[in-house]
Amino acid sequence: MKYHIVTYGCQMNLHESEKIAGILKEKGYLSSAPIEEADIIVFNTCCIRENAENHAFGNIGALKKLKREKKGLIVAVGGCLVQEEGKAKLLKEKFPFIDILFGTHNLDELGDLIERKRAQKKSVVSIKEARSATEDGANPVRTSYPNAWVNIMYGCNNFCSYCIVPYVRGRERSRRAIDILREVEALVAEGYREITLLGQNVDSYRGEDGTTFPALLDAVASVEGNFRLRFMTSHPKDFSEELVAVMKKHDKICKHLHMPVQSGSNRILRLMNRRYTREKYLEDLALLRREIPDCEVTTDLIVAFPTETEEEFQETLSLVKEADFSSAFTFIYSPRTGTRAAEMEGRIADEVAKDRITRLVALVNEKTREKSAKYVGKRIEILCEDRDEKKGMYLGRDEYGRMGYFKSERDRVGEFVTLKITEANGISLYGEEV
Ligand code: SAH
Ligand code: SF4
Ligand code: F3S
Numbered sequence: 001m002k003y004h005i006v007t008y009g010c011q012m013n014l015h016e017s018e019k020i021a022g023i024l025k026e027k028g029y030l031s032s033a034p035i036e037e038a039d040i041i042v043f044n045t046c047c048i049r050e051n052a053e054n055h056a057f058g059n060i061g062a063l064k065k066l067k068r069e070k071k072g073l074i075v076a077v078g079g080c081l082v083q084e085e086g087k088a089k090l091l092k093e094k095f096p097f098i099d100i101l102f103g104t105h106n107l108d109e110l111g112d113l114i115e116r117k118r119a120q121k122k123s124v125v126s127i128k129e130a131r132s133a134t135e136d137g138a139n140p141v142r143t144s145y146p147n148a149w150v151n152i153m154y155g156c157n158n159f160c161s162y163c164i165v166p167y168v169r170g171r172e173r174s175r176r177a178i179d180i181l182r183e184v185e186a187l188v189a190e191g192y193r194e195i196t197l198l199g200q201n202v203d204s205y206r207g208e209d210g211t212t213f214p215a216l217l218d219a220v221a222s223v224e225g226n227f228r229l230r231f232m233t234s235h236p237k238d239f240s241e242e243l244v245a246v247m248k249k250h251d252k253i254c255k256h257l258h259m260p261v262q263s264g265s266n267r268i269l270r271l272m273n274r275r276y277t278r279e280k281y282l283e284d285l286a287l288l289r290r291e292i293p294d295c296e297v298t299t300d301l302i303v304a305f306p307t308e309t310e311e312e313f314q315e316t317l318s319l320v321k322e323a324d325f326s327s328a329f330t331f332i333y334s335p336r337t338g339t340r341a342a343e344m345e346g347r348i349a350d351e352v353a354k355d356r357i358t359r360l361v362a363l364v365n366e367k368t369r370e371k372s373a374k375y376v377g378k379r380i381e382i383l384c385e386d387r388d389e390k391k392g393m394y395l396g397r398d399e400y401g402r403m404g405y406f407k408s409e410r411d412r413v414g415e416f417v418t419l420k421i422t423e424a425n426g427i428s429l430y431g432e433e434v
Contacts, residue, residue: 003029004038008056009046011232012198013079015149016107017044019138020078023110026139036066040074040114045081047164049334056081060095067097074117076100078110083168085338088127096123103127104169108136130170135179146193146385146414150183151175152216153199158235160262161273161340162305162333165200172200177207177216181223188225193383193414195220197231203238214242221250226416228252228383228399234259237275239284244291254399255292260300260329264319265312268305271344278319285323296326296400303360304353305333307346313356320363326371326401327427328364332357365426372402372424379420379434380404384412393430403428 003024007017020042021032029040043060046052060077067073075098082088083103091098100113105128116124134154142148153174156166184195197220199205205213213231221229229252234243236259247253259281263269266277288295301316320328332353335342348356382396382404393405394412404419405428419431 001029001039002031002033002037003040003042004033004035005042005044006035006059007044008052009044009048009080011149011196012151012200013044013046014144015140015151015198016079016104017042018140018142018144018149019107019136020044020110021141021143022139023107024114025141027111027114039072040076042076042078045077045079047081047084047087047168047336049331049336051334053081057094060091060098064095064097074099074114076102076110076113078102078104078107080104080164080168082127084164085167088125092123092125099123101125101127105129105131107138108133132173134173134175142192144385146191146383147196148187148192148194149196149198150180150187151199152180152197152202152213152231153205156200157204158201159273159340161271161344162302162336164336164339167338169200172204174205174207177211177219180207180216181219184220184223188223188227191414193227193416194385195227195229197229199231199233201233201235201238202231203235203240203243212242213238214240214246217243217253218246218249221246221252228254230254230256232258236261236281236284239288241287244288247295248291254401255295256298256399256401257288257295258298261319261323262300262302263305263308263312264316265308268308268312271307271341272302272305273340278315282319282322294400297323298327298329298401299323299325300329300331301360301364302331302333303356304348306341306344306348308333308348308356313360317360317363320360320367325364325367327368330357330360330364368427369424372427372429375402375421375429376424377421379418380429380431381416381418384415384417386413387411401427405430406433408433 005017007014045056077098088101099117102110106126113124155170155172157172159166203213261281264278380398382398384394384396387394394408395405397403406419418434420434421429421431423430
């Protein structure tokens with residue numbers, strides 16, 4: 001029997017899909033297959049913005065015919081969208097053919113839900129409000145060798161006014177440092193070469209005995225072996241000198257910080273409930289670069305938050321120039337029912353929002369291109385992670401997060417490779433092995 005998983009959303013969700021695959025495997029679905037050949041199809045949904053949600057609705061709806069034609073096919077829908085208030089009901093009404101609905105707080109029940117579904121005709125639904133356990137017992141089927149993701153915490157307590165994550169993922173729960181360390185040691189022993197520690201806000205990590213995030217990072221970076229270490233996401237309000245000191249101390253830790261700033265306007269940051277100012281953010285970057293001069297910083301930006309003026313948007317543009325990001329994810333504000341911002345007046349018209357995002361993307365791309373161009377003629381060391389069949393090239397990222405492409409006669413996935421860069425295109429660099 002075969003499975004097919006469709007994933008939407010963040011890295012957290014991608015990793016959760018690996019855990020779902022692990023659970024399916026235990027239930028006898030031994031390999032992944034194209035959607036038409038699968039015996040079980042799982043949608044692992046996201047609801048961070050309206051388009052993520054629409055995407056899932058569209059894809060699930062498109063399954064109606066296959067479900068009618070294929071006897072015994074099980075369709076399961078899980079993830080953040082299911083956890084959003086009223087959405088499980090809506091999904092059932094719109095798509096009565098869904099067999100299993102499961103939330104983000106009961107991943108470990110999925111195996112039982114599948115058994116129950118096999119035993120009965122009726123669909124099974126299990127959605128929990130919250131979860132206190134931090135170990136889910138899942139043995140993930142990892143799909144991103146040589147990279148491995150490791151959850152250090154779940155949920156979020158920050159309640160940024162635009163964001164639905166705290167509502168669908170619940171309160172912050174940290175895993176025990178000892179469990180995280182064991183997982184990392186096992187992964188390194190298995191040959192994984194890049195470990196990424198995951199949390200909505202890693203700086204809030206509190207392990208047993210009050211272990212802080214810098215202390216955890218220090219411990220993980222001290223694990224023996226040939227690997228490099230990443231972590232995401234960092235919240236600017238919790239940026240600390242201790243974090244910088246640990247990053248500086250260990251060569252294993254990539255010189256890259258993903259620290260979403262969201263906006264360059266203090267008034268908008270306040271409305272977003274972000275709890276830092278533009279000035280504080282820039283000071284922190286200055287400190288980081290004083291200590292680790294070549295550290296690259298990436299960010300997330302939202303345009304057209306309710307009441308954002310043209311001048312305030314300009315402040316985001318000027319911040320992008322000052323902060324010298326190597327790249328950025330850019331989003332148009334999307335109202336999420338139940339969040340504080342969704343109740344705010346002063347929605348920005350679609351045309352204005354589109355115009356702002358176009359200008360922002362142009363600036364971000366220009367900065368990225370400028371930075372990449374500086375690499376031509378230089379050497380970078382990448383961890384080869386895949387082959388791009390279309391380009392006929394291998395690819396991987398350097399510790400700063402830049403993508404390097406090169407040609408090779410043999411499979412190089414999982415190896416550290418040094419490239420001399422001959423050409424730059426956006427964030428991608430092309431080079432020859434040296
Ligand atoms: N916990 C992380 C990631 C949150 S989701 C963090 O705090 O940075 C990733 C990004 O999606 C956010 O950084 C934000 O830029 C964006 N985002 C979240 N909610 C959004 C919304 N309602 N509309 C538009 N973008 C949103
Ligand atoms: Fe959402 Fe803010 Fe939590 Fe990030 S820190 S998940 S943006 S509420
Ligand atoms: Fe991730 Fe989307 Fe949920 S961004 S936490 S899958 S709402």
